[in-house]
Amino acid sequence: MARSWLDIDPSSDFSLANIPxxxxxxxxxxxxxxxxxxxxxxxxxxxxxxxxxxxxxxxxxxxxxxxxxxxxxxxxxxxxxxxxxxxxxxxxxxxxxxxxxxxxxxxxxxxxxxxxxxxxxxxxxxLPMVIGDYTDFYAGYHHAYAVGVMFRGPENALQPNYTHFPVGYHGRASSIVVSGTPVRRPVGQILQDPKADPKRPTVAPTQRLDIELELGCFISKSNPLGQPVGIDEAEEHVFGYVLLNDWSARDIQAWEYVPLGPFNGKNFATTISPWVVLADALEPFRTKGIENPTPVQEYLKEKREATVYDIHLEVDLTTPEGNTSTVAKTSGKNLMWSFPQMIAHHTLGGCPLRPGDLLGSGTISGPVPEQSGSLLELSEGGKREFQLNGGNETRMFLKDGDTVTLRGFCVGKAGGRVGFGECTGRVQG
CATH class of the missing domain: 2.30.30.230 (Fumarylacetoacetase, N-terminal domain)
Known part of the structure; x- marks a missing residue:
């Protein structure tokens, strides 16, 4: 990569190879x-x-x-x-x-x-774009499996449809905020005793406030109503990528999600990083994702094998006292479904995407606990506390005053770091 006449630190996310x-x-x-x-x-x-x-x-x-x-x-x-x-x-x-x-x-x-x-x-x-619609997928295989084990056991961890198409839900565009915006702890219906009969929910602030480490993809090109986007054309509909933290209230989510899925447990805030890394800047970092054991339908078949990006991803948690711990490190290669596949499936029935629409990857976790992209996994569903700062403090879920910072970057063989900067939010009570 060419050198700049500007003095750029080699550790900067914003090298000449990037241009976000x-x-x-x-x-x-x-x-x-x-x-x-x-x-x-x-x-x-x-x-x-x-x-x-x-x-x-x-x-x-x-x-x-x-x-x-x-x-x-x-x-x-x-x-x-x-x-x-x-x-x-x-x-x-x-x-x-x-x-x-x-x-x-x-x-x-x-x-x-x-x-x-x-x-x-x-x-x-x-905010970099006017976001008309937001769809969050569930393409992080290890997260989907780990959460499935918590609720259904290892034999039924993944639902039967998981390997057949990228599962997603329609999120709330109006509560997407740029990095640095405070996140207020949401109030909702919570079932304090799930085993009680009859069920008696209370209305209270969430006690299980969580994060989800994701990548976001901005759409640049629309498709007419009724006309799906073919898998071979899907790349031309991608503008660029951001880091995305899909804040989640797990106790609200657990009571409300049956039968129609996420609602108030997800719609109170989603934080994105402010710099959009163009698709071309990430091309040198293509790699294979999680292998899908199921033959997919023709409309989801990609010609190349390298369909995701080897992006180093990290989660920092800073306590109200200012102590920072890196609680997770993982990689973008832990996705089983690519963004072109998400676009092809999203539009299969003729749904029109528009410039500025945002797609979330779903939580990106690795196969071991220290690679978890959510606190739900780190705490094993709220069953154990995990250590911060070498054991001085612990958490299961977020406390008021905690700050979460996501980071993501790629480093090529020829140098030239391509990163996203920070995606940060502080919890307010």
Whole structure:
């Protein structure tokens, strides 16, 4: 990978190999608009586009770059399509490269560098897209198996349909929030004694507040009502990826989910990371997912074997006193279903997806406890406490004041770390 004329720490998630897009406000411009993360800086694309002209960012004949990059969301940019995303990313990489073909545009333009490159700590981040719909899947095999064992035993851990199609449910788009937004402990109906007869629920704050470590996929391209997206075309409908924490109230969820599935136990908050990592940036990190023992239907068959990404994923839990423990480490390769398969199945009956729609992978866990993407697994369903900070503190579920931080990154053989930054939320009572 080429080197940048900017000083970028090798441990930065935002190397020249990445170029993730987000919506920013800066000290000089409080209106939300488009930027990219590079090292410890944000490159303000609204400022850049205004100064160097649209022909130096977007393909010839395309929309005005100023019009696109001055938008308060990434929806307009996403709709331009994968080839345009690739062109813009490559142009920005060239402008930031030590060996740029146009040093006059940015590298040697001290005045523009001063205005367009803003320190990240001075920038406010916003939700990257207007999210019309949100569907959360259950593609993390080890999580599905572990939870199934808790409730049905190892012989019936997975429901009979699990290996036939990617299972999912329709989530709540209005409660999706950007990283850093506090999460209020939800109130709901809880069955304090599941063995009691008759059942007598109470209304109370959840005592089993949990997290789910997931990847989110933003849709860039719509399909007409009644027209499914074929598996071979599904990649062209992907804009990019974020980290996703699907906060869950397990005691509320346990009482309400029969017979129609998740509701109030899931709809109070979902946190996503602010930077959208484009699909092209993750291409070098493709790998095989969990092998499916069941022959799938034709509409779900992908031509290539490497269908998921080897993304290193971590969960940190910080107590109200400020002590931080890494409670889980896992990988994106622990998915059994890919996002193109999710898109193909989601649209099989003719459901129209729209730019800005968000798909969640479901909890990504590994095969051993320290790779668990949820506290439900770490606590074995609330049966045992797990240690924090070398044994000084314990948890089963989250307490008020706890902060959860998700991280994800890839590192290629030639260097150039591609990461998502942080996906963080603090629990409020």
């Amino acid at each position: 897009f987000g919506i920013i406000s800066t000290p000089d411009d409080s209106s939300p608009h488009v930027g990219i993360a590079i090292g410890t800086y944000v490159l303000d694309l609204k400022v850049l586009a205004l100064q160097i002209g649209p022909e130096n960012l977007l393909p010839s004949g395309g929309a005005s770059s100023l019009a696109v990059f001055a938008q308060p969301t990434l929806n307009a940019f996403a709709q331009l399509g994968r080839s345009v995303h690739r062109h813009v990313r490559e142009r920005i990489q060239d402008l930031l490269s030590e060996d740029t073909t146009r040093p006059d545009l940015l590298k040697n333009n001290a005045e523009l560098r001063e205005r367009a490159l803003v320190p990240q700590q001075s920038v406010q981040m916003h």
